[in-house]
Amino acid sequence: MQIARVRGTVVSTHKARSLTGVKLLLLQFIDAEGQLLPKYEVAGDTVGAGIDEWVLVSRGGAARIDDGYNNRPLDAMVIGIIDTVTVDNRQLYSKKGENRG
Amino acid sequence: MQIARVRGTVVSTHKARSLTGVKLLLLQFIDAEGQLLPKYEVAGDTVGAGIDEWVLVSRGGAARIDDGYNNRPLDAMVIGIIDTVTVDNRQLYSKKGENRG
Amino acid sequence: MQIARVRGTVVSTHKARSLTGVKLLLLQFIDAEGQLLPKYEVAGDTVGAGIDEWVLVSRGGAARIDDGYNNRPLDAMVIGIIDTVTVDNRQLYSKKGENRG
Amino acid sequence: MQIARVRGTVVSTHKARSLTGVKLLLLQFIDAEGQLLPKYEVAGDTVGAGIDEWVLVSRGGAARIDDGYNNRPLDAMVIGIIDTVTVDNRQLYSKKGENRG
Amino acid sequence: MQIARVRGTVVSTHKARSLTGVKLLLLQFIDAEGQLLPKYEVAGDTVGAGIDEWVLVSRGGAARIDDGYNNRPLDAMVIGIIDTVTVDNRQLYSKKGENRG
Numbered sequence: 001m002q003i004a005r006v007r008g009t010v011v012s013t014h015k016a017r018s019l020t021g022v023k024l025l026l027l028q029f030i031d032a033e034g035q036l037l038p039k040y041e042v043a044g045d046t047v048g049a050g051i052d053e054w055v056l057v058s059r060g061g062a063a064r065i066d067d068g069y070n071n072r073p074l075d076a077m078v079i080g081i082i083d084t085v086t087v088d089n090r091q092l093y094s095k096k097g098e099n100r101g
Numbered sequence: 102m103q104i105a106r107v108r109g110t111v112v113s114t115h116k117a118r119s120l121t122g123v124k125l126l127l128l129q130f131i132d133a134e135g136q137l138l139p140k141y142e143v144a145g146d147t148v149g150a151g152i153d154e155w156v157l158v159s160r161g162g163a164a165r166i167d168d169g170y171n172n173r174p175l176d177a178m179v180i181g182i183i184d185t186v187t188v189d190n191r192q193l194y195s196k197k198g199e200n201r202g
Numbered sequence: 203m204q205i206a207r208v209r210g211t212v213v214s215t216h217k218a219r220s221l222t223g224v225k226l227l228l229l230q231f232i233d234a235e236g237q238l239l240p241k242y243e244v245a246g247d248t249v250g251a252g253i254d255e256w257v258l259v260s261r262g263g264a265a266r267i268d269d270g271y272n273n274r275p276l277d278a279m280v281i282g283i284i285d286t287v288t289v290d291n292r293q294l295y296s297k298k299g300e301n302r303g
Numbered sequence: 304m305q306i307a308r309v310r311g312t313v314v315s316t317h318k319a320r321s322l323t324g325v326k327l328l329l330l331q332f333i334d335a336e337g338q339l340l341p342k343y344e345v346a347g348d349t350v351g352a353g354i355d356e357w358v359l360v361s362r363g364g365a366a367r368i369d370d371g372y373n374n375r376p377l378d379a380m381v382i383g384i385i386d387t388v389t390v391d392n393r394q395l396y397s398k399k400g401e402n403r404g
Numbered sequence: 405m406q407i408a409r410v411r412g413t414v415v416s417t418h419k420a421r422s423l424t425g426v427k428l429l430l431l432q433f434i435d436a437e438g439q440l441l442p443k444y445e446v447a448g449d450t451v452g453a454g455i456d457e458w459v460l461v462s463r464g465g466a467a468r469i470d471d472g473y474n475n476r477p478l479d480a481m482v483i484g485i486i487d488t489v490t491v492d493n494r495q496l497y498s499k500k501g502e503n504r505g
Contacts, residue, residue: 001327001345001378003313007133008188010104012157014148015181016167024102024157026188028133032310032331032343040133042102042157047317051189056315056327056345061162061364062378066319073180075102075163079376080318087311087329089354108234109289111205113258115249116282117268125203125258127289129234141234143203143258152290162263174281176203176264209436210491212407214460216451217484218470226405226460228491230436242436244405244460253492263465275483277466278405304428304446304479306414335411335432335444350418359416359428359446364465365479369420382477383419390412390430392455 001056002041003030003085006049006078010042018072025049025078027057034085034092043076044069054082054093102157103142104131104186107150107179111143119173126150126179128158135186135193144177145170155183155194203258204243205232205287208251208280212244220274227251227280229259236287236294245278246271256284256295304359305344306333306388309352309381313345321375328352328381330360337388337395346379347372357385357396405460406445407434407489410453410482414446422476429453429482431461438489438496447480448473458486458497 004027012024023045029037041057046066049055055078063077064070085093105128113125123145130140142158147167150156156179164178165171186194206229214226224246231241243259248268251257257280265279266272287295307330315327325347332342344360349369352358358381366380367373388396408431416428426448433443445461450470453459459482467481468474489497 003345008186008190008193010157010183011185011187012181012183014184015157016147018167019181026133026186031341032329038132042104046319056313056318058376058378060378062367062376064163064166065367065374065376066321071166073159073163073166073178075159075161077376080315080322082313082315083317084314085311085329086314089311092311109287109291109294111258111287112285113282114285116258117248119268120282127234127287139233143205165264165267172267174260174264174267174279176260176262210489210493210496212460212489213487214484215487217460218450220470221484228436228489240435244407266466266469273469275462275466275469275481276405277462277464306446334442335430349420359414359419361477361479363479365468365477368468368475368477369422380477383416383423386415386417388412388414388430392412395412 001058001079003082004028004041004055004057005030005036006051006053006055016073022072022074027055030054032087041076043078044074045078047078047081049078049081056080056082102159102180104183105129105142105156105158106131106137107152107154107156117174123173123175128156131155133188142177144179145175146179148179148182150179150182157181157183203260203281205284206230206243206257206259207232207238208253208255208257218275224274224276229257232256234289243278245280246276247280249280249283251280251283258282258284304361304382306385307331307344307358307360308333308339309354309356309358319376325375325377330358333357335390344379346381347377348381350381350384352381352384359383359385405462405483407486408432408445408459408461409434409440410455410457410459420477426476426478431459434458436491445480447482448478449482451482451485453482453485460484460486
């Protein structure tokens with residue numbers, strides 16, 4: 001999985017019928033030092049992530065594993081809101097204190 | 102999923118039989134600032150996207166999820182025509198007003 | 203899918219038994235301006251593509267969708283010989299006239 | 304598979320229910336000369352890898368192959384702790400002696 | 405598939421139980437001119453490839469297609485030892501004569 005920050009939303013009304021009711025978030029990837037990368041992903045969201053939160057994004061078939069998503073043509077999914085990222089025993093990120101990088 | 106702009110079409114008459122009737126669009130990828138990237142994808146289209154529209158493209162097994170596509174050798178599919186892309190509460194794109202970047 | 207040009211062939215006699223009878227082509231990728239990229243792929247071929255032809259290559263599970271290929275360990279397949287590529291209403295490539303870029 | 308070094312952990316309490324009980328490691332990729340790359344992956348761990356150990360990471364559907372993981376939305380998994388990496392008959396890494404590069 | 409050269413081996417005793425008995429090779433990728441690239445892959449081997457041989461490596465679900473490999477968490481597999489690579493009717497590589505590039 002990759003670490004990403006929720007930056008916004010994408011709205012599409014004319015789409016595959018199986019996507020009805022799926023919320024689509026625009027995620028920007030973050031590197032292992034906590035910096036934003038130029039890379040993004042539009043992903044489905046089932047955990048209710050909010051703007052600026054750090055999340056885990058899973059790609060490929062993993063996006064269609066959870067109940068109710070097997071038959072939706074998604075290739076990326078937010079699978080968790082991150083509480084903490086710890087690197088070399090140092091806390092890189094904490095949801096309470098945000099990026100301490 | 103990635104955001105892409107419809108740039109053109111690819112026609113192939115001599116192809117896998119299972120591709121008969123599939124429209125193939127040439128999509129150019131767009132970055133999170135709304136700029137065209139040098140990266141492209143040829144994708145199947147079931148939503149009827151037109152030239153210059155911004156679309157969501159799903160890759161991998163996601164391209165073979167929708168009914169009637171399970172047995173076609175596609176690895177990319179247009180899954181929706183984008184109405185709006187919102188980043189940091191600012192509208193990056195609106196189908197009505199086009200790119201406001 | 204990506205657009206590629208057939209550059210050559212790869213021969214392997216000592217291989218997975220399930221690959222017997224599969225023709226393997228060396229494909230070089232082409233960008234959306236019609237220029238050759240340094241990136242290549244070795245792909246199975248069921249459509250009978252010839253040297254210098256432009257083809258569509260599908261990767262991942264898509265290479266194992268067509269009848270008779272479900273149990274072969276391929277991750278790339280030529281799925282069609284390209285007749286025309288049209289970008290912004292301009293013909294980038296035509297099989298008859300070749301690259302007009 | 305890629306070779307990576309365990310750098311830390313990622314904690315998420317608000318996540319897909321199917322991820323309950325899965326330990327998530329932050330892995331940093333290593334090149335074929337034994338140097339750390341800027342690329343990372345967050346992966347599930349079933350082998351009990353510890354900080355600074357070199358591991359093998361498998362991505363895509365491979366992360367959901369082992370018993371008990373078929374229905375979890377993971378796209379990367381630690382599948383082994385590395386004892387030795389040998390390149391051109393020279394030992395690049397040994398778990399006992401660490402990186403001899 | 406990609407073309408790679410066998411550079412070495414990776415040994416892991418503490419690993420997913422389903423990997424028991426799988427030989428893991430360190431492969432270095434080769435470009436379409438026959439030059440070694442900085443990119444590598446650790447792959448399972450069922451064809452008995454030896455050091456310095458050129459092989460075809462298949463990635464993703466293709467690594468779990470052959471009998472006995474469906475339930476092993478591999479994402480890359482050596483599927484054949486290359487005899488010859490021919491580009492533009494010129495032999496880029498022959499197992500007998502090695503790289504003539």
